[in-house]
Amino acid sequence: MSKGLKQFIILMIVGSGMLSSPWALQAQKVAANKEVIKQLEKVADWQLQHDKPHEKIYWHYGAFYTGLMAAYEATGNQxxxxxxxxxxxxYKWKTRDNVFHADAHTIIQPFTDAFLQVGDSAMIAYTQWVLDMHIARQSKADVRHENNPYKFEWWTWCDALYMSPPAFAKMYVATGDQKYLDYMNEHWWISSDYLYDESEGLFYRDDRFFEAKSKNEEKIFWSRGNGWVIGGLARVLEILPKDYPTRPKFEQQFVQMANSLADLQQKDGLWTTSLLDAEEFPITESSGSAFFCYAMAWGVRNDLLDQEKFIPVIKKAWKGLNKHVSKEGMLGYVQQVGSKPEAISADDWQLYGSGAYLLAAAELLKLQD
Structure with a gap:
């Protein structure tokens, strides 16, 4: 990243003004980092003290732990x-028993990251077996969601593109075996070809929404659903080798989605639950917005997104997210578990919302550094 870009980022996140010296630049950078770390730790620590009634390897927790692992990598907080x-x-480094369900793979991501820190092969023995079962079966993927008794054995809903593909990509890092990338690549594009609306640069949640319309007769594109996807894209692209044959295709989809989403940002910096119909549920939502902030920051840091367009978008999103964080550290306005746009309130929180927030905070720290 160029020196000029670094200065531009720091100025946008900390505030506006001219830098009088390298020492002033460093001082502003330190101030920006301290503020982001303060918010990151406040949200992480609050969430660690507040549970939901689920197994801690359930996808709610898996999504939170992906963010917590990113928080560790960005701050070094042991x-x-x-x-x-x-x-x-x-949990003996195991997933839930429904091993073909993409949601069960969410926890594989932080488990594999932990293995990469510690190096004990027992930490990935079971999860590698789980992913190998997917590769070993030869049946053709059926990505229909409606009227499909096997819909949860394939990536038939867009959320699955966050839960499972990064797990395959991380297993490639852990083992060096390209078969995990190849399976991920094949099945990403099977699902994408079915669920992606190229004219809008957005994903339908599943095929039940192909013809559905919002209250104001707009196509229904769910904010968090698209957050799962662009978050998954960033996590896959972080790993995908530069010379992998379809990497340009992944990059193109990432850039197209990011530009579509940037154009839908609301005045407070966040996004409504129904992306094309802000009037139906006008209160902006935190979990989808946090994924967008994270992915866009990742895209700027990796030179895929135009800095002049996206740094202001990221700055507004981060500011908007922090208005939804209570003084204790609870991230509110998180839509509850669902599959379509719905109303939200200040008291609504979920583990996956905090996980997305931690991803965004960790990425901002990387972006500044």
């Missing part, structure tokens, strides 16, 4: 890694 190591030991 408590966050220890939390994941303790979790893995408790």
């Amino acid at each position: 408590r966050y890694l220890d939390e994941i190591l303790d979790l893995g030991k408790k």
Whole structure:
């Protein structure tokens, strides 16, 4: 990243003004980092003290732990890694029993990241077996969601593109075996060809929404659903080798989605649950917005997104997200579990919302550094 871009980023995140010296630049950078870390730790620590009634390897927790692992990698806070190591030991580094369901793969991501920190092969023995089962079966993917009794054995809903593909990509990193990338690549594009609306640069949640319309007769594109996808794209692209044959195709989809989403940002910096119909549910939502902030920051840091367009979008999104964080650290206005746009309130929180927020905060720290 160029020196000029670094200065531009720091100025946009901390505030506006001219830098009088390299020392002033460093001072503003330190201030920006301290503020982001303060918010990151506040949200992470609040969430670690507040549970939901699920197994801690359920996808709600898996999505939170992907963010917590990113928080550890960005800050070096050992408590966050220890939390994941303790979790893995408790569950013997296993997923839930529904091993063909993409949601069960979410926890594989932080488990594999923990393995890469510690290096004990027992930490990925079971999860590698789970992913190998997917590769070993030869049946053709059926990505229909409606009227499909096997819909949860394939990536038939767009959320699955966050839960499972990055797990395959991370297993490639852990083992060096390209078969995991190849399976991920094949099935990403099977699902994308079915669910992606290229004219809008957005994903339908599943095929039940192909012909559905919002209250104001707009196509229904769910904010968090698209957040799952662009978040998954960033996590896959972080790993996908530069010379992998379809990497340009992944990059093109990422850039197209990011530009579509940037154009739909609301005045407060966030996004409504129904992306094309802001009037139906006008209160902006945190979880989808946090995924967008994370992915766009990742895209700028990796020179895929235009800095002059996206740094202001990221700055507004981060500011808007922090208005939804209580003084104790609860991220509110998180839409509850669902599959379509719905109303939200200030008291609504979920683990996956905090996970997305931590991803965004960690990426901002990387972007500044």
